[in-house]
Amino acid sequence: MLTRRSLLAVTGGAALAALSSRGAGALAPPVIRLSILQFGSAAWELAAMSALGRVGAGGFALELRRAANNDAGRLAFLAGAVDGVVSDLLWAARLKVEGRDLVYLPFSCGEGAVVVPAGSRLRRLEDLAGARLGVAGGPLDKSWLLLQAHARKAAGIDLAQAAKVAFGAPPLLAAKLEQGELDAALLYWTFAARVEAKGFTRLIAMDDVVAGFGIAPPPALVGYVFEGAFARRQSETLAAFAKAAASTRAALAGSGAEAEAGWAAARPVMQAPDDATFAALRRGFIAGIPQRPPEAERAAAARLLELLAAEGGATLLGPLRTLPEGLYWAGARGL
Template sequence: MMERRQFLALAGAGLGGLFGSAGPAWAQMPPLRLGVLSFGTVEWELAAIRALGLDEAAGLKIEPLKLASNDAARIAFLGDAVDSIVSDLLWAARMRGEGRDIVFLPFSASEGAVMRAPDSTIATVADLAGKRIGVAGGALDKSWILLQAYARHQAGIDLAKAAEPVFGAPPLLSMKLEQGELDAALLYWNFCARLEAKGFKRLVGADEVARSFGVEGPISFVGYVFKRNDGRNDRQIAAFAAASRQAKQALASQDAIWSQLRPLMQADDEATYNVLKRTFLAGIPSRTIADEQADATKLYAKLAELGGEKLVGKTATLPEGLYWAGH
């Protein structure tokens, strides 16, 4: 197993020099308290940042705090128990729309999907009528809202009434789908990947649903949310953004790093490991912020139309300044 110094050699001199002579100034920054989900994939990126020494190069001290659910993460963030969390673009937009000085840094464009068993007779969205559908999140989850709109448009059915939605945590829903207690399940991408490795099939992906509403390219629906505090945290955010970007570049180009991440991935077989790795890499944000924001604006307007104030709050358009742009 490679030691940390070998990773630094693999990374090349460019990583160490990323922050130039600014290191001593960055070192004066307070610790970055980052809330992470116990079943999420952010830990993979954090492990790469540590292995490559990118945190030290930036003068960053990252203090991860494991949280049990998205709700717990949001409560911790709003209660100042953490400085940053990885959350939904929609929630971040709502918070900024309410006047909070927060910014969104794209983390992943990998999206979830509706999964079905290998021998399932469900072939189209119309076939979901009369079926038990697991839904990760709640009734106002953006993927569930979009899926309902897609079903109305494609098949003329109201899934909330025609099917039996079962809301719950992704691990539980995934298990129930495997056990045959659910006919299908709308799950986050990492749970879809694990099921795919076991032969389960995708019925429709959230990316396909988004494209049906005019989105032209992948959108990072998940990202790091930071508090700017009138610009006082901008140096810290910029340092983390650079470390995150370099870690993603290394993960995309250096297979050796993945051997260090594998224990975190809980991949017991090669098939699961390979699907998780492939899907994670496919979701690395590659578009300009301007392009992402243009598509996100279109989709946000559609979601505001479909979900109303309960979903997006009082802001019917994507708030200006939501995306981190280096400030």
């Protein structure tokens, strides 16, 4: 059941998600102001975190600002309107190299896939030659760059030239795929899961692409990004949040009453119109939970950054060539 507390965890604005059971005279817990995508998977985690009692009782409160898109969330963070934002590792690393004081806490290893209709003639990577291929994002999307590198290495083809490529927003490409206007589409994992629930299948998962370069599983390229000053000033608060996040993911990955309560709280913000879609999104979220120790996670990310630097160069990464020191939050070592 979605309680008032779990509802507040996803409503954003000035809502505090940590109205705990403390008495009226008790000191309010420290507040973490976060910008999250309105229906992004972090919103699922935070709704479950609140419903399972990890907020408030965990020693912190949450003030969530819901953003319509990534750019809006990043602008709020850069303007100081929030303490942290759910964003991309490469974006955070580039800002760090350019002198911004911030830290990164991994959230999800979830990657996308090339999806095709059931019964498609496309069965191997080589079959994409001549196919109408939709690609989420633009020419410098990291998944597209990695897929091209993998196609050259594994199949000897230049996908950018061999396929009929159309770039676009994931919802549009998913719709075009369903309508038969595309033969295949490279989609982010949540959109891939949604069309898979309708009977579409994976031609190749980005997990397998990354594994082809000796990195398995992929590192978490999405995480919580915090201002460095906040992380130092509120180190205990951030540690409590990180512990609550890890505990919530463990609960959601498990079984039994706690897992079901967490997913029941998350479902209203998952935009899952049916049980098949909900089940596909649930599986995808669990598959994307980071499992590596912090140092191994950083090493995997550094290796992936090398590959992306070779593919996208300065146009993609600006001055970024290696992961900057101090990017990963040091407190994660104790989790």
